[in-house]
Amino acid sequence: MKKIEAIIKPFKLDDVKEALTGAGIIGMTVSEVRGFGRQKGHTEMYRGGEYTVDFLPKMKVEVVVSDGLVDKVVALITVAAKTGSIGDGKVFVEPLEEAVRIRTGERGDNAV
């Protein structure tokens, strides 16, 4: 069981969701986040003055899958979220100890 965490461009969220649901992934959690990587921030103008926005808006997609699906899901996200320009984001994979489905009490892969 692994947790896959992808930081992507907000307008790519629909593409990523389609790709994952199309491949049979039936659940995910998304949140609006802010941050920067190599892209750094960018500048905006207001009343003739420039200012820097350091933390850019991104979407974080979290998916928990059984070990066998990890490579497939990472590949799907990478393809779906890619524009080729700087700031496309990152995918992180972490081991996950336990999962519980609250309604039934099922545990492990069955709960995912």
Added chain:
Amino acid sequence: MAELESIKRTLPWRIIAALVVACLLAVGGWVFAQDKAAAPAAPAAPAAAPAPPPKPDPGGIATGGIADVTAKEAGKPTLAEIADFAGHNRVSINLMWTLLTGFLVMFMQAGFALAETGFTRAKNVAHTMMMNFMVYAIGMTGYWIMGFALQMGGASPLATLGGTGVLDGEFTISLFGKDFGLWGTKGFFLAGSTYDVGVFALFLFQMVFMDTAATIPTGAMAERWKFSSFVTYGFFISMITYPLFANWVWGGGWLSQLGKNFGLGHGYVDFAGSSVVHMVGGVTALAGAMVLGPRIGKFNKDGSPNPIPGHNLPMAALGCFILAFGWFGFNPGSTLAGGDLRIAVIAVNTMLASASGAIFAMFYMWAKYGKPDPSMMINGMLAGLVAITAPCAFVSSFWAFVIGAFAGVLVCWSVFFIERTMKVDDPVGAISVHGTCGAWGVLSLGIFADGTYGDGFNGVPSTVKGLLYGDPSQLVAQIIGPIVNLCFIFGASWAFFKIYDVVFSMRVSPEVELEGLDVPEMGAHGYPEVHGPATLVHAMGTSAVKPPTMSMAPERSR
């Protein structure tokens, strides 16, 4: 399934509703058919019916005639009765016009509220909005108590509003053998001899003008001003500074008499208030913003400014549009006469200057910074409107466009000068829009007034002409006006703010300013779901705070 269930449940009601609609249509059709049938039936029996049935007048041509003139013998008014009626009608039209345009100007309060709140940050919306809201109530009260009396107490006779003569008290001093009117002395609380329809119409119109001036500084001083200090200020400007300057220009005071007394054109002319309303507001804003100091984070240690973007551009743009709409009351209404057909020229000049102001601000920012800055386009339209307010009645459409265009660029220069050179923090650009462009407006009148209007204005025979049309002395009067405005309004306001600041302190603490003024000053968030405690944001969470019902409705399950 759920949908089917819901249809089943509501089916009887749907049938009943359909039946009701069908019945209404049937009855309506029958009535309409009866009406139609009655018309051809009338000529069929001419001898029997002595009085023809009442006929409607859908074209409106036959409505209103001699029978509508009030007369002792109906249908046969005497010449005197007709003359009375004509006079009453003339005043009716003027009084109606004055009231209706006054109502439009009242709506500008909403425009200011939206523009200023949109240009400031979300953590201060309740505070910024309520300053704009309460200045209407506070200003009106102060103006009723004594502001109106100081301003218009000696303004009679009100020629267009029935020649009302009861406002006949002006305090004057004698200098160089000439009378200098300083303030009016009739009309406190609109009581006694001033309980008069003409005076009341004038009060309403002048009140909303005063409130326009009073609401301008709330933008420049937003996001750091103690609400209690603002309340005191509301009485100060509506009872003292605004009425005095307005008396000198509009109440028969000394600036308006510069023509009669010293041969300077028609005296100081400010048709609808570029200086009386807008420059007073802008200069007061400058004094207030200087005493208050900039918002935390506005200027770096080296003095360079940081932009602090407003939280809601659509709100600001809507506010600007409402202001532009209200300006159709502001300028054309200032004739105080619906029978003065110059209102057509005034209205067109007003809208043209708003267009050129916005366009030239857009092109200026686009050329200089690569983008047509939205907030400066909004300021540009307002700048054009402020500038055309004084000369709107005296210039051709071409010069109106030019006056607005220059204001559109001038407002950009002024914003940069106030911020980068003077280091004064004005979140909404009020000082530049209203102060700088107000001064430009009255000067432009002295240059471009073309002599087609204003015969007898301020008691001077002949029409109002500017420098380009042969009267340089008018320009001299137009230069004196804004200088007096700047000296008096800045001096009095700065002294008021400074003394208040030393005695009570005008500014919130840095902690309050950083957190946002909404809760510390007003006790409530403007946007509780965005900035409130987590329990408000997440409706279903358990907490000691009982969630207010308005935002807490649980999501309906389908």
